[in-house]
Amino acid sequence: MIVNDLEKNFISAVVYVHNHEDVILNYLTSIVACLKQHFENSEVIVVNDDSSDQTVNIIKKFKQTTSDISISIIHLSNFHGVEEAMIAGSDLAIGDFVFEFDKCHIPLNETIIMDAYYKCLQGNDVVFVSSNKKGPMLASAFYRIFNNNVNQYKIYSDIFKVVSRRGINRINSLYKKIPYRKAVYANCGLHTALLTFDTDTSLNTYSKDVLNSNIKVGITSLMLFTNVAFKVAAIITFFMMVVSLLTIVYVIYDIVQFGVIGSGWASLMAFMAFSFFAVFLLITIILKYLSIMLDLNFKNRKYLIESIEKL
Secondary structure (H helix, E strand, O other): OOOOOOEOOOEEEEEEEOOOOOOHHHHHHHHHHHHHHHEOOEEEEEEEOOOOOOHHHHHHHHHHOOOOOEEEEEEOOOOOOHHHHHHHHHHHOOOOEEEEEOOOOOOOOHHHHHHHHHHHHOOOOEEEEEEOOOOOHHHHHHHHHHHOOOOOOOOOOOOEEEEEHHHHHHHHHHEOOOOOHHHHHHOOOOOEEEEEEOOOOOOOOOOHHHHHHHHHHHHHHHHHHOOHHHHHHHHHHHHHHHHHHHHHHHHHHHHHHHOOOOOOHHHHHHHHHHHHHHHHHHHHHHHHHHHHHHHHHHEOOOOOOOOOOOO
8 A cells, every 4th residue: 555645735836037047947946846745736837027038948848857747837928027927926826835936046945945834834824934144235224124114013035935825815805906925924914934044145136127126116015014104204394393493483583683684584494494394294194194095995904813713
């Protein structure tokens, strides 16, 4: 009697590619070897984000040598960026657990892939796998600003993620659009975990298109998920208020001391300072209103349930 000790959960591996001809073969080989060795049923979904090199041809040749696993390629009509491309792959995935691999330039090993999977089985619906190596300065600054301006959860640079089917269903029920998967996953109300491992590969290997896309996503995320814009507007408003008050005090002093305002510049400065204060106060109010409207329209529901216990 042959005992099949492979994992019974269906696994989907979503892989992002954009001109990764130099690394995609080894990367796919590592993923497929791990899936075939440990899981009874699995699929690989490659999202081709408008690659212009030989990436797709390399993937097709690789599939010819690996007939016992399903490999699909989603060809995006134009460059979308990592976030939208990975969402397209996750929408097609049917697995009980979905691995999201969006950094092909960082080599993977079987141990860390399986550690992330087992971490999910311990009751975590989202597992982030990060590197112990310090990331690029721009990314570090983004995470520092982001984490200092949100409540209840933190996000970090990661190499890949594992999301349970329950986690994906939760995200789809909560949000109409997912601009930044990491923040949405961390704030979904389910259990999350962070694993770290050592890597010698640079974390700063991005094409110009991907880097520009990531910067845009970062700015959008700060606007949507944090109160950075409101804080900046509030600080500027407070500064202009102080300037207005000091200018008014000076004008009053000028009138009391000399009886009239000599040159007229002081009154002009007071008027300008007060005007700027009023403008920035209005901007602050508008930003707060817009943040509320974004929250109401961006999310399908306000409450988050971690679990339901039936007695």
